[in-house]
Structure formats: structure tokens, C-alpha cells
Amino acid sequence: MERPLLRCMACDKIRLLDDLAGLCECGGLLLVEYDLERIGNSLSPDDLKSRSFTMWRYHELLPVRDRNAIVSLGEGGTPLVRLQSLEKSLPLAELWVKREEQNPTGSFKARGFSAAVSLLQERGIHRVAVPSNGNAASALAAYAARAKMEAYVFVPRDCPGLIVEECRYYGARTYQVDGLIHDAGAIAEAGKNEQRWFNVATLREPGRVEGKKTMGLELAEQLGWQLPDVVVYPTGGGSGVIGMWKAFHELRQLGWVQNELPRFVSVQETGCQPLVDAIAAGAKEPPGVKEVTSSPTGMRVPHPPAGGLLLSILRETNGTAIAVSADEIGDAQRMFGACGISASPEGAAVLAGLVRLCDQGFVRPADKVVLFNTAHALKYLPWTVEPPLQIIKTYEEWCQIAEKEADEQ
Template identity: 45%
Template sequence: MNYSFASHLDCPKCHSVFSVDSIHQLCHCGSPLLVKYHLQELKNRVTKDEISNRKDFSLWRYHELLPVLDENHVVTLGEGFTPLIKTENIGHCYSIKNLFMKDEGIIPTGSFKARGASVGVSKAKELGVRSLAMPTNGNAGGAWALYSSRAGIEAYVVMPKDAPYVTRVEVSIAGAHLYLIDGLISDAGKTVARLVCENEFYDASTLKEPYRIEGKKTMGYEIAEQLKWNLPDVILYPTGGGVGIIGIYKALLELKELGWITGKLPRLVAVQSEGCAPIVKAWQERKKESEFWEKSSTKAFGINVPKAIGDFLVLEALYKTNGYAISVSEESIQKSQRQAAELEGNFICPEGAATFAAAYELRKRNWIKEDETVVCLNTGQGIKYPDLFSAELPLLRKGENIVI
């Protein structure tokens, strides 16, 4: 039995083909590359029931649909198969009867970035990479630094100085080389480009290597499997670089071709902050690519991406699924974060809270219907952003009794 049915790399723009056995970054036309698989062969060898009966509850349960050819190169901390929780209390408030949260907060490193790091670092190890460099808004840097450490790969991570403190600590404690810059992730990307050029490092920037997306797509597999190979009506995803929503769409197309799912695909929703909404603007104008968002700012730091290299793939996923792109206010993000904690007992990250704020707004617009099955993606733990809320605690004076 093949460990992987990976076939080749394909350019979605010019359709050039590349090998999965050697290092490739962007296509010569400048587009990200996507991994293709021998799906018809896989269809005859593996069934969805076999997948469901597996005892490996990490994302590697789907190893045939991942790009690592040799199991010995897998770098894992047990990431994946995160819970899909019905949020009944919030759903009641929003008048959405079947509102679910895919909770990526309990994954290793505390965010969904561990998925991309596990698969991306595993493939880098298989390809013989010794040093890699990447820009990050925080969580991806922490994840890639830790997984690189486990793989014996030297990591160089560049992030804005305003990135969450916890993620800076993750990079540092993993022994990676951390560089802080006064600017945005787009500025960090320019620094990484120089490091890559001057030192011939492997460029692990978002979508400049083809394999991070393969880890992220497993969220789509899991949602389908956890719903007994049925599909929700709507999936809302916080969108910065857009790898998650691109990956989920890719997973759904692969499952469809395998015959493991049937019916209409979920309507995909890209959620951004009003302070940084290039995808929303492009979608509203029915464009194929976005424009750079000047002076971007949001406390949902993970979606503070003024221009995504894979924006055309995000927009395609929205158009093809009759989806939506919506921006939400900073106030609504913070309100939804409090709601999730007070009503559901879950301290979610601000990016995840943005999807709940969007679900509320889309229900008000009747774009989401009351009886539809809706999945919000929480992409990380709220405790990784300790400075967003102040603890308003009553002070107990010396000698004072607590009266119930």
C-alpha cells in the first residue's frame, strides 16, 4: 500500500507541471503550486469507511492524500482531528439551530498553524532541507520553529515587533533565529526574501512552498468525516493569507472526485476585519485578485495581511461555492470572543471570534438561514493573546468576608 498517492505539482495559472521529488517554490509565472494526487487509483485502494476506522487520530490518518512519500520523514506532535462542537447557546442567540465550531485551539502549539507546519516541515525534511526562512504574524512562526526543531532543521523567523508576545517566546525557546521588524507581515516578507536570496534558504513563506496548504486542507476532511461524510451548508473562515480556506476548498474537491461526499459544496465565507479587508473589497468588485490594503490594522493579528499571494485562489473558492466575503468590526470581534467564553466556556482567539461575528451578521441579512448547518473555524487559543482583555476583578480587602 502506498503511503502517499501524490502525483505532481501543478500551477493553477499556467498549468506547468513539477515533480514532488525535488524542491520547488513558486511557478516560473509567479503562481503558487498545488499538489495533485492519483485520485482514481486511490479510489480503488482506500474507502472512506477504512479511513473512519483508523485509530490514528492525527491528520496523518489521511496520509494517502498528503505529499510525504516515506512515512519515516513524518514530523508529528499528534496534530489534527480537533473537535467539532455544537455551540447551542450562541446558536440560540443568533437564531441558527445547527451552529458548530471547529476548535483548533487544542492542537499542538495552540493554533491551526501546526497542521501546515507538520506537513510542510515533514516534506522539507524529505527533500533534504537544512535551513528555512519565513515571515509570520506570530502563530505560524511559533509552529514552524517548534516543528523544525523536532526535524533538525534550522529556522529563521521574521515577524512584526507587535506580534503577540507568546508567539515570540515560542520561536525563541525552540532555538530558531528570531528577527523582529517595525512593520507589517508584508515588510517581514521582504526581509525573508533577502535572507533566501543571500543564503539559499528554503522559502517557507505562505504558499511559496506547496505543502503547508496540504496540512491545512485536512480541516476540510475532518469536517466531512465528523459529520458522517455529510457536508454543512456554510463554513466561515478567518482569512489573512487565505491558506485555510484554499485548503478546505481543495479538500472538498478531492473528496468529491473520490466519491466520498455528494451534493452541493458548502458555501465558503472569507471573514476579515474592517481594518484589513482586501479580499472583501475584491469580492465586492467581482475581481480575480485583490489590491494592497494600505495602513492595515486589527487586533485579530493573524488576519492582518494587506495582500495575499494566493488571493486569486481564495476568490475562486468563494465564487465557485456561491460564498461570501465579509468584514467585521473590532468591537464585534471582541464581543463574540466574550460570548464564546461566557456562553460556551471556550476562550477562543480573536480571528476565530471574527467568524462568529460574521455568522451573526449574515444571519441578520438572511444569507444564512435558521435551519442551515453552519461551521465556524476557531483557529487558535485566546490565551495566546493575553493583552486583549483586562481582568476586571473585585478587590477583597483584608479581613473582609465573602458573602454569597
């Protein structure tokens, strides 16, 4: 069976997938590359019709070679729902929402961790760690539990309490960090050699992008192997945008879709908008956000790890980035609620962004638009963590807590 390779998006270097590297020696992002000619000769869209509607229906386009190693909770196969009432009021030719909140852990993160944990399972790795704003932590916790792996998750101290409790419920060793996601990331990275855990942070390995790629594969299939005119997506680390962009390019190479790529729109919240600022400045890399004032959601990523690639995708597709306020997000949650959709702040942000883009004329009445609701609203209900966790700042502080925990067991 053909083994996928990794190609650097910066220097074009090819390497084996085996070590699960996320970054090239040059600092460029490594993405999985398949023999699409061979796959196209043996697989057609008709072959998919008899398969279960989960993300693993596309297993030929995913990097796990040993199907016995797949760690699945039934992720993918989420509904694509048309929003006729909003369609008329905006107005738009077609408006759809991809309901990622219906994934097993209540967010799109389930896709990425099904693929990532499967790759780790395939290689006999049994200890994993992740820094997260919330939903990635609970998704890793669930998939690690499914695979009987030992999981460590590091989240900001203001991570929604229900998500913290969800991580603990799945059995992950859960720690709140006095800082933002990059501070949590520093702890996970500092401990990877000494603690022998695999750091599954955003874009530090290839599996999470490949899992999220299946959102794009599903979307094309659900629209009859057509692509929409505009995709509006909440963007923090950006692996979802990268994954769908990759999926659409692969489908075009396979000849399964013919039309042009959709215009990608990245939506961020005012107070942490590095992509928006970079687009406005014409910059090739997003500037660092020095003072973060946005809400604790998945969009709060001051330093996107592949910001340059994200900006190039937005420009390649004639897309853009837009920031919306917390008040606009709250209004959009109620708009979604009136349509029967439970939308997280991230999911509501895309609707708020769409309203603004219609007013600005970027989105036109003849456009077919797809919004991505990436998580369930109920995960963000006010909730106090009991018993409260000790807040840590550094890896050294974590070591002291971990030593104490070990003594108490």
C-alpha cells in the same frame, strides 16, 4: 509508490513535486495533484476507522511519500463541538465550531508545518525561515525543533509578546521587523540564497496547504461524510480556505461525499479587508491595502499571495467576504467564552461575522454552519518581550545583527 505532481492553477502546467515550488513560472499557484482513481481503488472511509485520529490518518492524500520522514507532534484530530445555545439564539439548524486551538502549538498552523517540515525532512533540508504574523512562526519553530532543524522567524514588531517568547522557547532565531508581514516576507526571501534557508512562507511551497487541507477532510468525516451548508473562516493569507476547498473537491472525486461544496465565508477585520473590498467591487484581484489600521492578528495580510484564487473560491461556492470591527471581535470572544471556548481574535471574528450574516439573511435558519476557531485566546495576552529584541527593517540590517550574534557565541 505513486509520486504526487504539482499543477498550476493558472496555466494548467504539470511539474514534479521534487523542488517544492509554490509558484509556477507564469506566477500561478502550484497545488499538489494525486492519482485519486488509484487511491479510491485501495482506500475507503472504513479503512480510516482503525487509524489514530491525527491528520496523518489521511497519509495517502498527503504529499510525503517516506513515512519515516514525517515530523509530527500529534496535530489534527481536533474536536467538532456543537453550540446549541448559540444555535437557538441566532437561530440556525446546526452550529458547530472546529476547535483548532487544541493543536500542539495552540493553532491550526501546526497542520501546515507538520506537512511542510516533513517534506523538507524528506529532502534533507535542515535550515528554514518564515515570515509570520505570529502563529505560523511559533508553529515552524516547534516543528523545526522536533526535526532538529535551524529555524529563523521574522514577525512584525507588534506581534503578540507571548508568541514571540514561544518562538524563542522552541529555539528559533527570532527577529521583529519594523513593518507588516510582507516586510518580514521580503527579508526572508532576500536571504534564502545567501543564507541557504528554505523560505516556508505562505504559498511559497506546497506543504502548508496540504496540511491545512486535513481540516476539511476531518470535518467531512466528523459530519458522517457530509458537508455543511456554510463554512466561516478567518482569512489572512488564505491557505486554509484554499486547502479546505481542495479537500472537498478531492472527496467528491473519490465519491466519499455527495453534496455540494459549502458556501465559504472569509472574515477579515475592518482596517485590512482586501477580499471584502474586492468582492464589493467585483474585482478579480484584491486591491492592495495602503493604510492598515487593523489589530496585529493573522487576518492582517494587506496583499494575500493568492488573492485571485481566494476570490474565485468564494464566488464558485456562492460565498462572500465580510469585515468586522475590533469591538465586534471582543464581544464575540465573550460569547465564545460563555460557551466554554477559548477563542483567539481570529476565531472570534468568525462568530462576529456569522452574527452579521444572520442579520443580513445570507445565512438562513435552515443552514448547517461550521465556524473555525483557529487559535487559543491566551496566546494574545499582553506580554512584554524580555530582553527586548532589536527591531530591523531590511535584510542588510538582519545580516549585521546575525554577524554580531555569531561573534558573541
